[in-house]
Amino acid sequence: MRVLHIGKFYPPAAGGIETFTAMLARAQAAAGDAVAVLAHAERRSWRTRQRADGTIAVHEVARWGQLAYAPLSPGFPWQLARAIASHRPDVLHIHVPNTSAFAALLVPAARRLPWIVHWHADIPLDSASRALRLAYPFYRPWEQALLRRADAIIATSSAYRDASHALADWRAKTTIVPLALDDAPAVPPGETLWPPGKRRLLAVGRLSHYKGFEVLLDSVAQLPDTSLLLIGSGERERALRTRIAELGLQSRVRMTGHVDDDTLRGAYAAAEIFCLPSLDRAEAFGMVLLEAMRAGLPCVASAIVGSGVGEVVAAGTTGLLTPPGDADALAAALDRLSNDEELCRRFGTAGRERWQNDYRPAAVSAATRQVYAQALAHRAAADRSG
CATH class of the missing domain: 3.40.50.2000 (Glycogen Phosphorylase B;)
Structure with a gap:
């Protein structure tokens, strides 16, 4: 062919x-x-x-x-x-x-x-x-x-x-x-990428409005033990940095811009929870969710009506889904995973198996x-x- x-x-x-x-x-x-x-x-x-x-x-x-x-x-x-x-x-x-x-x-x-x-x-x-x-x-x-x-x-x-x-x-x-x-080559976990914090949360994507990263920042503000690594570049970078300063999150949130493949894989290897807080159907599938599942990470994502995100993340099996744009619900889901290592392990294992079997x-x-x-x-x- x-x-x-x-x-x-x-x-x-x-x-x-x-x-x-x-x-x-x-x-x-x-x-x-x-x-x-x-x-x-x-x-x-x-x-x-x-x-x-x-x-x-x-x-x-x-x-x-x-x-x-x-x-x-x-x-x-x-x-x-x-x-x-x-x-x-x-x-x-x-x-x-x-x-x-x-x-x-x-x-x-x-x-x-x-x-x-x-x-x-x-x-x-x-x-x-x-x-x-x-x-x-x-x-x-x-x-x-x-x-x-x-x-x-x-x-x-x-x-x-x-x-x-x-x-x-x-x-x-x-x-x-x-x-x-x-499959991806194994790389050492990039733990030094994160600012200090008890739980390492990762988000990856273009810094566009529909990705919902402002909502994620509002959620992280409610979780004092969580540090966020946000990887990606785009038109919302300045607005996001301004929001980080307004929320006083400079010590717990790091934005890296675009990174090379090895650095990205190292971030997935070191992360404990992955989040995709997108707002609408512009997020049609969520390729980054497959990257997180491949790395064995539990996922928290938005339950977007008419999007494939809800088919990729099996709610209650490989991760949790929350209403788009709801910072309180997102914070509650992240807090639940942060305080339940066994649930994180179970979701992460099931997510990796799902990637291996279906994607x-x-x-x-x-x-x-x-x-x-x-x-x-x-x-x-x-x-x-x-």
């Missing part, structure tokens, strides 16, 4: 979608597939470049900048046509949201191929970003055209599929395939291959009837 993935970015760019795309591409390459990836340059660039990730050909298209969350990459359609010509894929695997993915609608060579649209998240209409809300009416016709043209759609959880307005007309051709996470690359790659086979069969039948 020859596969061309179309993504927004590719590692070392940080992000759950990026991490998963690389994991799936590597699993497919290890199985003998010829795999290529077309994505944007992580940093602003005037030139397209190619590099290799093992046997995977990675094409990083020049990106002049970004408008709201949309990369400005006018050469993307041309580079898509070039990638198709050079790689000769049997299938296009299109990861969205990504405005540049709409180039597939415009490129004749792309339209001749079967498409799998991997639906990682809706555009959140309740976003704090006014620009995002205003832009969506212009985005939606392209989004729906992409879904209409898709031979198959993959959603990451049944909860997200069923709650998605964008997918409402396309559920019949939507298959559920969860995200996955592969490994081999199973997800096999399920994706079945979707490819169905799309190819659908396209062949359509060609015969046409």
Whole structure:
């Protein structure tokens, strides 16, 4: 099988979608597939470049900048046509949201191929970003055209599929395939990363409004024995640092910004509790929850209606779920785990077993291959009837 993935970015760019795309591409390459990836340059660039990730050909298209969350990459359609010509894929695997993915609608060579649209998240209409809300009416016709043209759609959880307005007309051709996470090399626990405290709490993610880190800080303020390590960068960094000072948490909260993979794994190895306090369905799945489960950590996360978070964290088995935005409930859940080492151990062990059984690359790659086979069969039948 020859596969061309179309993504927004590719590692070392940080992000759950990026991490998963690389994991799936590597699993497919290890199985003998010829795999290529077309994505944007992580940093602003005037030139397209190619590099290799093992046997995977990675094409990083020049990106002049970004408008709201949309990369400005006018050469993307041309580079898509070039990638198709050079790689000769049997299938296009299109990861969205990504405005540049709409180039597939415009490129004749792309339209001749079967498409799998991997639906990682809706555009959140309740976003704090006014620009995002205003832009969506212009985005939606392209989004729906992409879904209409898709031979198959993959959603990451049944909860997200069923709650998605964008997918409402396309559920019949939507298959559920969860995200996955592969093994990671062992590293020494990074205990020195934390400020002093009796319990080491870890949170990881982009510093965006929907991640709910302000709520987490309000919760930590109620837990004098807890120290928090917050890993990630983003537009809310200054506001979060201001909130830390207002709450007098400078001695118990440390923000690291973006860190390298070894430092991140060391943080997971040293942590005692993991928290994902997201506020809304912009948190579609929670890749960091798999990282925490892999590390054997108990998880506290938000019970977001219509999100896959509640499917990843099995409440009462691998962790606890609390109402989004409720700092008191979050503090109570964190306090419960902080004072019950046996419960932490039980949740952590069950979480690691759940990752091993349900969220490994081999199973997800096999399920994706079945979707490819169905799309190819659908396209062949359509060609015969046409």
